[in-house]
Amino acid sequence: MVVxxxxxxxxxxxxxxxxxxxxxxxxxxxxxxxxELIEEELDEFDIQLIEEAKQVLASENEYVPFEEVLKEAGINGEEL
Structure with a gap:
């Protein structure tokens, strides 16, 4: 898919x-x-963090809903 x-x-x-x-x-x-991060290559630590994040998301036991992140940042989600 081209965006x-x-x-x-x-x-x-x-x-x-x-x-x-x-x-x-x-x-x-x-x-x-x-x-700066986008310009850097992924190292082993980055890859490990990505894998851990995937596991957390897959288990759905520990995550912060997007709406809560927006609220903490002072952003109204309905305006997005």
């Missing part, structure tokens, strides 16, 4: 536009760190 990159960027911009100004410092820090 238009600009569409994804537009979606990201829309999400960012909905974040309150007082939360933007955190968003910028996250995005800067994410940019």
């Amino acid at each position: 238009n990159i600009m569409t994804l960027k537009e979606r990201a911009y829309k999400i960012i536009d909905e974040i309150p100004e007082d939360k933007m410092a955190k968003v910028i820090a996250i995005l800067e760190n994410l940019k």
Whole structure:
């Protein structure tokens, strides 16, 4: 499935536009760190964390619902 990159960027911009100004410092820090992570190759530690996350998601015993994450970040999920 091919996804238009600009569409994804537009979606990201829309999400960012909905974040309150007082939360933007955190968003910028996250995005800067994410940019660095994207450019790095996965190492054994990263692969282990990914596998652990997959196991947690598969067991459904320990996870935080997306709605709760949004609430903690001060984002209204219905506006997304």
